[in-house]
Amino acid sequence: MITLTLDIKDAPRMGLAECKANLSSVVFDVEEREVPVVVMRYGKPAALIVPFPKAPAARSPKARGILAQIADEEKRGLESSAFANAMVAKHARQ
Structure with a gap:
């Protein structure tokens, strides 16, 4: 609210x-x-x-704090490419 x-x-x-x-x-x-x-x-x-209140800026999805120490960049890359591949496959069917 x-x-x-x-x-x-x-x-x-x-x-x-x-x-x-x-x-x-x-x-x-x-x-x-x-x-x-x-x-x-x-x-x-x-x-x-009245002007509509501006929404607070969205946080970046990067690991911070304690998670930053265990974040694995290789797994992030795999996750990102898997998402991209899923989007290509989804839109190729249409």
Whole structure:
């Protein structure tokens, strides 16, 4: 579960019709600048467009810590080539 904390006091406000007419550019701006936009309806806040939280960077699959001492590069190479061969065989049948 991700919890967002936003300061919307200074967030730009936009009317519903304007937002609807320019939704692609509004979403692009929210995504790039990472600033929420308050959508107003009849002069009152009705919705909030916020940037989606970025996922943490994926870890590399390399052995680390205690496993690094027992990692066998030759077996890794065999595993990698076995996977490549399986993919070639799978796609050759189609």
